[in-house]
Amino acid sequence: MSADERRALEALKDDQNAEDVWQDESEQMDFGDVLNGSELLPISHTGGEFADLATSLLGDFWDMKDRARGRRRIDNRTRRDRVLRRNQAFASQLLAMTDAYLTWSLEKSKADFSGFFDRLQSEDTHLPESKPTGQWTINVIDVFYADKVTVKILSSDRTVASALVRQGVMPCLPISPTVGITTEALDLYRVMHLRSPHLSIQAFVKSMSDLRGVGFHRYLSRQFSIAFDLYLDVRRAVAAMVAESLQRDSPDWRLKHACPACTYVLTDEAKLKFSLLYAMDGNDSLKRVLRRTFDTDDSLGSSCELPTGQQLRTDRYLSRTFVDQFASDSSAAGDGENSCEGRWKNMDDAKTKKAWGIYDETGIFLAVCRHGFSLLIADMVQSGELAKYPLAVVSKLLNVFGTNLGGGYDISCQFKTTLDRSSLGPLTRSKHHTCLVGAFHGHAHRRLCQLFSLTTYTKGLGLEDLETCERTFSKSNSLASALRYASIFHRQQAIDSFFEHNDDFEVYANLSDFLYNNYKQALDILDDGNAALPKLMQDLKVVDVSTFERWLEDEKAYLVGLTREPxxxxxxxxxxxxxxxxxxxxxxxxxxxxxxxxxxxxxxxxxxxxxxxxxxxxxxxxxxxxxxxxxxxxxxxxxxxxxxxxxxxxxxxxxxxxxANRKYQRALDRLEGLIVARIFELSKMNRAGTGYKLRKHIAKALQAHSVAIRSALNTYNTIARTLSPPRLTLKWEEVVDYAFLANFDLLRDTRVDISERPWSSPAARSAMDLHFKICRAREEIERLNIEVQRLVTYIRDEEKYLRECEDQLKDTNPALAHQIAIHRNTRGRFKSRHLNRLHDISKLPGFSGTLAPGISAYTYLDTQDDLDDEEEEEEEEVVEQAVERL
The missing domain is CATH 1.20.58 (Methane Monooxygenase Hydroxylase; Chain G, domain 1)
Structure with missing residues (x-):
C-alpha cells in the first residue's frame, strides 16, 4: 500500500473510542464508520452504490482515470467473482500471514498478556525492534469484548493482513480489512467445536452477540467463517512447515506412522500373522445436501453450488479420482456359495438412488486401526456403499503396508469374492490381505460364513472384534447437523479436523487404557478357561484339544455338504x-x-x-x-x-x-441347513456374557433368517405330500421351538444324523467355543507384548527426537522451534498417564512382556545408530526407573 493511500484512509478514520462495533442497522449511519467497517452499508449485490459514495468522498483519489473520462466505475462482479478473488488474494498472502502467525505465537508465549486487548494495553513494553511505519484502524472482535482500534504497521510487515495476524487478529478481507476476529476467539471456537461438533459457527456467533448485548445478523456469521477458514489455512501451513523441519513430509508418512502400537515397528521383534489389523465400514450420517436451482417444472434443477476455489490438502482423504479407478470392479459383487448376499443391503445401490437428487455426498467410508486411529476416509458420492470404496481402501493400504493385512468388514463374505475378481486379485490371492467379519456383525451372517470368517475362529487375530468403526461413528455422528448444508470444502475440512483431533486427544490418550484392558481381559479368559476346560473335556471324554479343531473342520464339511448334493x-x-x-x-x-x-x-x-x-x-x-x-x-x-x-x-x-426322492432330498437339505444354523446361533444369544445390544442384534438377524426358513419349510412340505407314501411334514410353530438338535427329529431321515455327531451337543459346542476363546486370548497376549514395547519405545524416541529438533532450531528459527514445542506437547501431555498405565500392566499377574524400550526400525537420529550396547542399557535402566517411580 502506498503512502498516499494510507494517508487518505487515515484521514477518513473515525473516533477510535466508538462505544460499540456491532451496531443496530436502525441507528444513524456515519460514512466514516461505513468505510472502516463498523457500519453496514445497505447496498445490493449488483454494485455501484459504494463506488458513488467513495467518489463523492475521495474525489480525485478514488479513480483518476474514470474521472478524466467523465464516467463512473460500475462493479459488474458477481458474488462468485468476489468469493474467488477474495480466496485468491488470501492464498497469495498465506506465506506472509504464516510467518506473522509464527511471530505472534512466539511473542505470546514470552509475554504476560492473555489476549489481544491485553496486548494492546501493554503494547509499549512489547513492541518489536522494528519501528512503526503506519497504522490501520479496524474493528476487532473478541469473545467478551469488541472495539475499534488502531494497530501499528511495521516496516517488516509485507501486507496489512500479515500485520494484523502478527498482532493476533485474523482479517475478514485480504485487502483493506475493516473487521477482524482475534486468534484467541477463533481458537476457542475450534477447540469447542472439536470437543462438541454440534456447536456450529452460527450458534457461537449468536452467543458472542448475546454476550455483547447486540442483535445477531447473518453477515456476522459469514465474517467469522471467513476468518476461521483463514485461521485453519494458517494452521495447516504451520503444520506443513513443522513436518518439513522434522523430515516428516514424505508421501504417506502419516499413514505409515498413524498408530504407535500398530505401525511403530521394532527391530528383532516377533513376527505377527497380521502386521496390521483394521476395520472399514460406511456411514451415511455425514451426508450433504446438494443445493440446486429452482426450475419451473418438477424436475431437479442444476447445481447452484458456489465454487470457492478452496482445496483441502490432506493425506487422510482419498480423492474421488483415485476411488473411481475401481468403479469397474464394483460389478464383480460377491455371489459365491459362502456369501450372505440377500441379508445385507449395504452394497445395494438401488436403496439410495432416490436420495441422489437431494444429496451429493451420501456419507463417508472409513478405515481405522484396531486401536481407533483413523487411516483413510473416502466420500461416498451419489451412491450407496459400493464395492469401489473398500477396494480403494484396500489398494491404498496394500501399497503402503505391503503384506499380511487383516481387514474387518461387516459384509466381508460378499466383498471377498469382489476383491478376488478385481484388479487386486493377484495381491489378495497371494494372501497379502485377509477379509474378516466383525464379532458383532458376524452373528447376522450364515453359520457357514462364520466358520470361515468370524473372528473367533481366525488364527492370529487375538481378541480383536474388528468393530472399531461402530465406536468411531458413534462419535463422528455428532458432526452431521453442522455439515448437512455445508460446502464441499467446509464439509471435508470439518471431517478431517475432527478425526485429526480425535486421533491426538482421544484415541492416543486412551491407548494405554486399551492395552491394559485387553491384557487384563486376556488373562482373565486364560485363568477361567484353564480351570473350566479340563473338566468339560473330561465329561466329553476328549483327550487332546486338537479334537476341537477336527470338530470345527467336520462342521464346515457338514454345512458345505448341505449346499450341494454329494x-x-x-x-x-x-x-x-x-x-x-x-x-x-x-x-x-x-x-x-x-x-x-x-x-x-x-x-x-x-x-x-x-x-x-x-x-x-x-x-x-x-x-x-x-x-x-x-x-x-x-x-x-x-x-x-x-x-x-x-x-x-x-x-x-x-x-x-x-x-425319485431327489427334489425331496434337496428341499430337506436346505431346510436342515437353515434350522441347524439357527440353533447354533441361538446358543450364542442365550449364552452368559452376551450383552443386551448383541442379543437384540442377533434376535433381529434371526428374525430375518425366519423368512428364509419359512420359505424352505413351505417348499419341503409341498414336496413331502407328493411322495408315496407321504413323508413327515412340519409346522412353523414346531420349527421355531427347536432349541437343541436333539429336538429335531427330522434329522434322522437325512443322509447323516447330525444329532449323533460328537460336536452337535450343547456341551460340546460350549467346550469348542471356550477352547477357541483361550487360543485367541493367548494370541492377544502375544500381540499386546509387542504393542506395549512399541508404545514404550515410541514415547522415549518421540520425546528425544522432538527435543533434539527443537534445540537445533532455537538459535536459527525460534518461532518454528516454538511450534515444534507445541507439537511435542500435543501427545507429550499424556506421557505420565501412559507410563502409569504401562506400569499397571507390568504388575498384572501373568504379564510376560517387557517395558524395556527396543530399537525402532524407523530411526530418526543419526546419533542413535552410533549408540553402543552400554549406552542402550543405561538408557533402558533410566526409563525403567522412571516407570517404577510412577
Whole structure:
C-alpha cells in the first residue's frame, strides 16, 4: 500500500473510542464508520452504490482515470467473482500471514498478556525492534469484548493482513480489512467445536452477540467463517512447515506412522500373522445436501453450488479420482456359495438412488486401526456403499503396508469374492490381505460364513472384534447437523479436523487404557478357561484339544455338504439314469434291427424311400446305443463298478429311490441347513456374557433368517405330500421351538444324523467355543507384548527426537522451534498417564512382556545408530526407573 493511500484512509478514520462495533442497522449511519467497517452499508449485490459514495468522498483519489473520462466505475462482479478473488488474494498472502502467525505465537508465549486487548494495553513494553511505519484502524472482535482500534504497521510487515495476524487478529478481507476476529476467539471456537461438533459457527456467533448485548445478523456469521477458514489455512501451513523441519513430509508418512502400537515397528521383534489389523465400514450420517436451482417444472434443477476455489490438502482423504479407478470392479459383487448376499443391503445401490437428487455426498467410508486411529476416509458420492470404496481402501493400504493385512468388514463374505475378481486379485490371492467379519456383525451372517470368517475362529487375530468403526461413528455422528448444508470444502475440512483431533486427544490418550484392558481381559479368559476346560473335556471324554479343531473342520464339511448334493450320490443317480437310457436305446436298436419290410404294391421310388428311412432309423438307434454305452462305461470307471447294475440289484433300487426322492432330498437339505444354523446361533444369544445390544442384534438377524426358513419349510412340505407314501411334514410353530438338535427329529431321515455327531451337543459346542476363546486370548497376549514395547519405545524416541529438533532450531528459527514445542506437547501431555498405565500392566499377574524400550526400525537420529550396547542399557535402566517411580 502506498503512502498516499494510507494517508487518505487515515484521514477518513473515525473516533477510535466508538462505544460499540456491532451496531443496530436502525441507528444513524456515519460514512466514516461505513468505510472502516463498523457500519453496514445497505447496498445490493449488483454494485455501484459504494463506488458513488467513495467518489463523492475521495474525489480525485478514488479513480483518476474514470474521472478524466467523465464516467463512473460500475462493479459488474458477481458474488462468485468476489468469493474467488477474495480466496485468491488470501492464498497469495498465506506465506506472509504464516510467518506473522509464527511471530505472534512466539511473542505470546514470552509475554504476560492473555489476549489481544491485553496486548494492546501493554503494547509499549512489547513492541518489536522494528519501528512503526503506519497504522490501520479496524474493528476487532473478541469473545467478551469488541472495539475499534488502531494497530501499528511495521516496516517488516509485507501486507496489512500479515500485520494484523502478527498482532493476533485474523482479517475478514485480504485487502483493506475493516473487521477482524482475534486468534484467541477463533481458537476457542475450534477447540469447542472439536470437543462438541454440534456447536456450529452460527450458534457461537449468536452467543458472542448475546454476550455483547447486540442483535445477531447473518453477515456476522459469514465474517467469522471467513476468518476461521483463514485461521485453519494458517494452521495447516504451520503444520506443513513443522513436518518439513522434522523430515516428516514424505508421501504417506502419516499413514505409515498413524498408530504407535500398530505401525511403530521394532527391530528383532516377533513376527505377527497380521502386521496390521483394521476395520472399514460406511456411514451415511455425514451426508450433504446438494443445493440446486429452482426450475419451473418438477424436475431437479442444476447445481447452484458456489465454487470457492478452496482445496483441502490432506493425506487422510482419498480423492474421488483415485476411488473411481475401481468403479469397474464394483460389478464383480460377491455371489459365491459362502456369501450372505440377500441379508445385507449395504452394497445395494438401488436403496439410495432416490436420495441422489437431494444429496451429493451420501456419507463417508472409513478405515481405522484396531486401536481407533483413523487411516483413510473416502466420500461416498451419489451412491450407496459400493464395492469401489473398500477396494480403494484396500489398494491404498496394500501399497503402503505391503503384506499380511487383516481387514474387518461387516459384509466381508460378499466383498471377498469382489476383491478376488478385481484388479487386486493377484495381491489378495497371494494372501497379502485377509477379509474378516466383525464379532458383532458376524452373528447376522450364515453359520457357514462364520466358520470361515468370524473372528473367533481366525488364527492370529487375538481378541480383536474388528468393530472399531461402530465406536468411531458413534462419535463422528455428532458432526452431521453442522455439515448437512455445508460446502464441499467446509464439509471435508470439518471431517478431517475432527478425526485429526480425535486421533491426538482421544484415541492416543486412551491407548494405554486399551492395552491394559485387553491384557487384563486376556488373562482373565486364560485363568477361567484353564480351570473350566479340563473338566468339560473330561465329561466329553476328549483327550487332546486338537479334537476341537477336527470338530470345527467336520462342521464346515457338514454345512458345505448341505449346499450341494454329494458327488458320489450324484454319480450314482447319473449312472442309474444312463443305464435306463442304455436299456431304452438297446430296445430301440433291437426293434430297428428286427423290423422287416413287407412287399407292397407301392411304386419303386416309394419303396426306395421307405428302405432308406428304415436304414437311417437303424443307424440312429445304433449311434444312440453306442453313445449311451460310452457314457455308462465312463461312469463305471469313476464309480469303480466291475459288474454292471441290473434292475434286481440292490444298488439299482437304491439309486432309483434317490432319483425319485431327489427334489425331496434337496428341499430337506436346505431346510436342515437353515434350522441347524439357527440353533447354533441361538446358543450364542442365550449364552452368559452376551450383552443386551448383541442379543437384540442377533434376535433381529434371526428374525430375518425366519423368512428364509419359512420359505424352505413351505417348499419341503409341498414336496413331502407328493411322495408315496407321504413323508413327515412340519409346522412353523414346531420349527421355531427347536432349541437343541436333539429336538429335531427330522434329522434322522437325512443322509447323516447330525444329532449323533460328537460336536452337535450343547456341551460340546460350549467346550469348542471356550477352547477357541483361550487360543485367541493367548494370541492377544502375544500381540499386546509387542504393542506395549512399541508404545514404550515410541514415547522415549518421540520425546528425544522432538527435543533434539527443537534445540537445533532455537538459535536459527525460534518461532518454528516454538511450534515444534507445541507439537511435542500435543501427545507429550499424556506421557505420565501412559507410563502409569504401562506400569499397571507390568504388575498384572501373568504379564510376560517387557517395558524395556527396543530399537525402532524407523530411526530418526543419526546419533542413535552410533549408540553402543552400554549406552542402550543405561538408557533402558533410566526409563525403567522412571516407570517404577510412577
Amino acid at each position: 458327488e458320489e450320490e450324484t454319480l450314482q443317480m447319473e449312472y442309474w439314469q444312463r443305464l435306463v437310457n442304455l436299456a431304452a436305446s438297446s430296445d430301440a436298436l433291437g426293434a430297428a434291427m428286427a423290423a422287416v419290410e413287407l412287399p407292397s404294391e407301392d411304386s419303386y421310388e416309394t419303396q426306395v424311400k421307405r428302405t432308406r428311412n428304415t436304414e437311417g432309423a437303424r443307424r440312429h438307434a445304433l449311434e444312440d446305443y453306442e453313445r449311451n454305452l460310452k457314457i455308462v462305461q465312463a461312469l463305471e470307471g469313476k464309480l469303480e463298478i466291475t459288474e454292471r447294475w441290473v434292475p434286481r440289484d440292490v444298488e439299482w433300487q437304491n439309486a432309483g429311490r434317490l432319483v
